[in-house]
Amino acid sequence: MTWRPAAGWQPLTSGTGQSNVGVWRTPEGWVVKRLVPGVDNPRHHAYWRRQPLLAESRLLEATPGLRSPTCLKVEWDEGGATIWTAEVSPATDAAASPAANGRSPGAGDPLFLAVALGRFAQAHVPEPSWGARDVLRDRLATVAGRGGWGALDPELPADLRHVVRDLWVRRDAALAELDALPRVPTHGDAHPGNLIGRDGEDVIAIDWEQFGLAPTGFDLGYLILAVDLPLDDLLAAYALADRPPNGEQEPSNRMTAANLHAVRRGAVLTAAYTAISRAAWSLTQPDPGDHLTRLLHLSNLIAEANGEPTR
Missing domain, CATH: 3.30.200 (Phosphorylase Kinase; domain 1)
Known part of the structure; x- marks a missing residue:
């Protein structure tokens, strides 16, 4: 039937x-x-x-x-x-978070979302046998099957074009770098359209298709692509996950400088390879949207992905 x-x-x-x-x-x-x-x-x-x-x-x-x-x-x-x-109703307001500096953040407040992602990444979640792994590796394999990023070349300024070419050539090394990072619980598609509900300091998220354990910083990398705040601001909010809400006990796994270094690198690599792949794909579509514009806006982050992370 x-x-x-x-x-x-x-x-x-x-x-x-x-x-x-x-x-x-x-x-x-x-x-x-x-x-x-x-x-x-x-x-x-x-x-x-x-x-x-x-x-x-x-x-x-x-x-x-x-x-x-x-x-x-x-x-x-x-x-x-x-x-x-x-049903998860989109929140119109939420209780003030540490990242909000005393103000009450709205439903899509990127700093509030970054704090929530940081707290989730520190959660103790066992990895199920059906959890997603190697999301970025799978996606880059699909891109390779479609011919890579070559269609972007004429659309990019010379300096960014060279960086993008370098990132494509060294993609296996970048994936190995991500493999070496700690693996943490990950939503897998962390943009404001999926992070819609609120319950105190927590976010009720929908569309968990890509849930699994992924390199630290993965969710933050996706959030970077969907909001207009600098990485430094989002990373600072993410680090506030160490500050327990509502008088709860301090977390046992403190977010040290080394941990934040790893989070930043995971976020930068995830955001860079995803943004470039989206822009290359968009050029094949009748309505390419703003993927290319967003890639150009993220040129500093793309350059960081191709070198040492900013300290």
Whole structure:
């Protein structure tokens, strides 16, 4: 029997990607996401079963900093899986965070999000057998199969063009550098559109398709690409994860200077390779969007990725 949404369900988003059929709100206030079979490698970033498995496990419903919506149920059938979760309403305001300097940050406040990502990265989360690994390596392999970044050459100023060429040539060395960094719990697609809900100092995040343990700084690298604050500001907020909210005990794994050095390097490499790949891909699309403009805006970060990180 073919799966269909029930009458009276309100569509929230249409299907995105090969596995996501769509998302609906039920009259009772639940959010229902329908997934169909796709990539079947449990470690691949697009593994189609990851989101229902994560919801079913409730592994991240109480993690600090970032957590998943409460799961009502997961229904499996021959045609796919259906996830029922509590609705996450976009926050219009949130309790003041240490990064906000006494002001109350809005729903998309990048500093508030950076603090939350830092707290989540320090959480003790066991790695499930279906958690994503090697997201950037998989994505760069796809880019290589499409011919690399060559289409960007005529669109870039000479100095940035040379840096981008160097980064492509040394991509295996960059991936090895990321492999050597500590691995931490990672949302995998940490942009404000997915980090929408608030509960005190925590963020309720949606779309956990790429969840796993990744090099430290990975989520911060994705956030850099989606906001207009300097890396130094975001990194300073991320470091405030060491400051426990609401009188809780101090974390045992303090964010030392060496830890922050690793976070910065992970964020810079993740952001640089992702931004360049997005810009190269956008040139093949009817509507390229602002990916190339954002790449040019991040030229200093791209240069940092190709050399020693700023101390």
